[in-house]
Amino acid sequence: xxxxxxxxxxxxxxxxxxxxxxxxxxxxxxxxxxxxxxxxxxxxxxxxxxxxxxxxxxxxxxxxxxxxxxxxxxxxxxxxxxxxxxxxxxxxxxxxxxxxxxxxxxxxxxxxxxxxxxxxxxxxxxxxxxxxxxxxxxxxxxxxxxxxxxxxxxxxxxxxxxxxxxxxxxxxxxxxxxxxxxxxxxxxxxxxxxxxxxxxxxxxxxxxxxxxxxxxxxxxxxxxxxxxxxxxxxxxxxxxxxxxxxxxxxxxxxxxxxxxxxxxxxxxxxxxxxxxx
Amino acid sequence: xxxxxxxxxxxxxxxxxxxxxxxxxxxxxxxxxxxxxxxxxxxxxxxxxxxxxxxxxxxxxxxxxxxxxxxxxxxxxxxxxxxxxxxxxxxxxxxxxxxxxxxxxxxxxxxxxxxxxxxxxxxxxxxxxxxxxxxxxxxxxxxxxxxxxxxxxxxxxxxxxxxxxxxxxxxxxxxxxxxxxxxxxxxxxxxxxxxxxxxxxxxxxxxxxxxxxxxxxxxxxxxxxxxxxxxxxxxxxxxxxxxxxxxxxxxxxxxxxxxxxxxxxxxxxxxxxxxxxxxxxxxxxxxxxxxxxxxxxxxxxxxxxxxxxxxxxxxxxxxxxxxxxxxxxxxxxxxxxxxxxxxxxxxxxxxxxxxxxxxxxxxxxxxxxxxxxxxxxxxxxxxxxxx
Numbered sequence: 080x081x082x083x084x085x086x087x088x089x090x091x092x093x094x095x096x097x098x099x100x101x102x103x104x105x106x107x108x109x110x111x112x113x114x115x116x117x118x119x120x121x122x123x124x125x126x127x128x129x130x131x132x133x134x135x136x137x138x139x140x141x142x143x144x145x146x147x148x149x150x151x152x153x154x155x156x157x158x159x160x161x162x163x164x165x166x167x168x169x170x171x172x173x174x175x176x177x178x179x180x181x182x183x184x185x186x187x188x189x190x191x192x193x194x195x196x197x198x199x200x201x202x203x204x205x206x207x208x209x210x211x212x213x214x215x216x217x218x219x220x221x222x223x224x225x226x227x228x229x230x231x232x233x234x235x236x237x238x239x240x241x242x243x244x245x246x247x248x249x250x251x252x253x254x255x256x257x258x259x260x261x262x263x264x265x266x267x268x269x270x271x272x273x274x275x276x277x278x279x280x281x282x283x284x285x286x287x288x289x290x291x292x293x294x295x296x297x298x299x300x301x302x303x304x305x306x307x308x309x310x311x312x313x314x315x316x317x318x319x320x321x322x323x324x325x326x327x328x329x330x331x332x333x334x335x336x337x338x339x340x341x342x343x344x345x346x347x348x349x350x351x352x353x354x355x356x
Numbered sequence: 357x358x359x360x361x362x363x364x365x366x367x368x369x370x371x372x373x374x375x376x377x378x379x380x381x382x383x384x385x386x387x388x389x390x391x392x393x394x395x396x397x398x399x400x401x402x403x404x405x406x407x408x409x410x411x412x413x414x415x416x417x418x419x420x421x422x423x424x425x426x427x428x429x430x431x432x433x434x435x436x437x438x439x440x441x442x443x444x445x446x447x448x449x450x451x452x453x454x455x456x457x458x459x460x461x462x463x464x465x466x467x468x469x470x471x472x473x474x475x476x477x478x479x480x481x482x483x484x485x486x487x488x489x490x491x492x493x494x495x496x497x498x499x500x501x502x503x504x505x506x507x508x509x510x511x512x513x514x515x516x517x518x519x520x521x522x523x524x525x526x527x528x529x530x531x532x533x534x535x536x537x538x539x540x541x542x543x544x545x546x547x548x549x550x551x552x553x554x555x556x557x558x559x560x561x562x563x564x565x566x567x568x569x570x571x572x573x574x575x576x577x578x579x580x581x582x583x584x585x586x587x588x589x590x591x592x593x594x595x596x597x598x599x600x601x602x603x604x605x606x607x608x609x610x611x612x613x614x615x616x617x618x619x620x621x622x623x624x625x626x627x628x629x630x631x632x633x634x635x636x637x638x639x640x641x642x643x644x645x646x647x648x649x650x651x652x653x654x655x656x657x658x659x660x661x662x663x664x665x666x667x668x669x670x671x672x673x674x675x676x677x678x679x680x681x682x683x684x685x686x687x688x689x690x691x692x693x694x695x696x697x698x699x700x701x702x703x704x705x706x707x708x709x710x711x712x713x714x715x716x717x718x719x720x721x722x723x724x725x726x727x728x729x730x731x732x733x734x735x736x737x738x739x740x741x742x743x
Contacts (some may be wrong), residue, residue, distance in 0.1 A: 127635065130639045131638065131639075132635045132638040132639055152641050152642070152643055153639070153641035154641075154642050155641065156639060156641030157641070159639075160639065161635075161636075161639040162637060163632075163635065163639075168489070170632065170686060171681060171685070171686045172631060172685065172686050172687070173685065176685065176686075176687055177631070180628060180631065180632075181638040181640070182630060183628070183629050183641060183642070184640055184641035186625060188405065188622045188625055188626075189622065190622075191402075191689070236640070255734070258677055296617035337414060
């Protein structure tokens, strides 16, 4: 048991299919964890289980030594926030109103936003450079802007554990790095951050800890330099890559060289180019 | 081959742009630069909401008085005020008993019932739109009103020994369950992991089917009993009418509005949390399933009580919340109370028009609301297709 997030033997099945299979995950407090794995590996589902949106069938989920299943939903929402990918059907709300939704678990039914709530909303907007968009309608924003607003909403919950599902989707390079630097800064301030990422390069460059999920199972976990090696990348994603050391940071640098040779010839004939063997 | 001059021109063209982009980048604060400074809270939106609440509230009071004066027997606003004060025990009766009767026994209960029904329907519409994440949700379109009509008619016409609002509630609840089940069954498998967020179009189609069924049952029950002018009575239930309402109607509609409307308004924050769907609401600490059952149950209960006194009046729950959103936005703390005020105001005038336009004949008020609401509904449908 650690100060951070601690999952042990977590299982979850949906419509008879095991989506999360005996998963053990540890993310120490004050560190940035990256959940990586191919499409359909169970990353989003695992984040939903931690956020309490769905209930695990078996296993123990703990944060800071507390059993998450025993927490009341509202108390859980004060400690854990989830920033999801932007959705297509946008509500008719202004950016600042969307971010203020993050205060929901901190407010009673009759109480309005207090001075502190306004301050937290303003800080969250500022942390993502969204001040100039505060009064814009959310529905008029671009995908990348919505992504940042969703992250600001999660920050407004003032969580100790921040979960993010593909936080860099739709973002340009600078915005991707800005978001990850923000996450790293949040982790360094003592919070625990777990982000599902598609980009192995970003995970390698920023995460303290990577967890590789494939078919609902954890196939590797540890420091990026230990985990991200060509054999694992070939086995899990089906691509050939060389892993170099970054000339200035020393972190792993992944150089892809192509899709791995298919195992069976008929797959190669029928499957599209980007399919896994 | 590029000449030096071309090259120079290209550089001239590009340098400022690159420089400008760099400048813009520098101006965008990074998380470290942005710091955590505190911005002043923005009171503008709240002041706007308060202003609209005052305007609508004052307009409602003035409209109630004005609506009571309108009719075949001419009355002045001062007469209305005098009568009301006398009945409240403040001041002495100055009106003749006949004129006082017109104010206090005929017109006042009808106008107040209209206000309560309008407020309740608009509130139900706003709550249902949030919970089903469906801009086309409304007690009438989703069949609740026709279900409630069946319940009410069964009690009134067949004399089944049940309290009128209770029977209407049972009908509304049955219709709600039927509509949501039908919409859900029709859409199973096509929406990925978004239980509750049923497709608006499918929900409206399911509501249409349920409305038609329950409307037919209402007509059948009235015909079966075949006493007096059944056509008129059928029309009044299917289109809605406030003719013949008395203080008992005010008590039923007003009582339900207070008893259920206030808890609904108190759940504004929960409704806000549904803006990004069920998963997001859950992550914000909302008990999604429990909230949806309680709140939709509340709208069914309120609709039942309203329809028991007025029949199924359409479109009030659809158009007023959309109008109010244009004024103060979508936060439910502002939207719900202002929708209720606007709905009351709207139905007071719609009913006044219904009883005076073709004087001495009366229109069912639902014809007026449909004349206004139909085009708005069409507009909302078209806007959805575009977006």
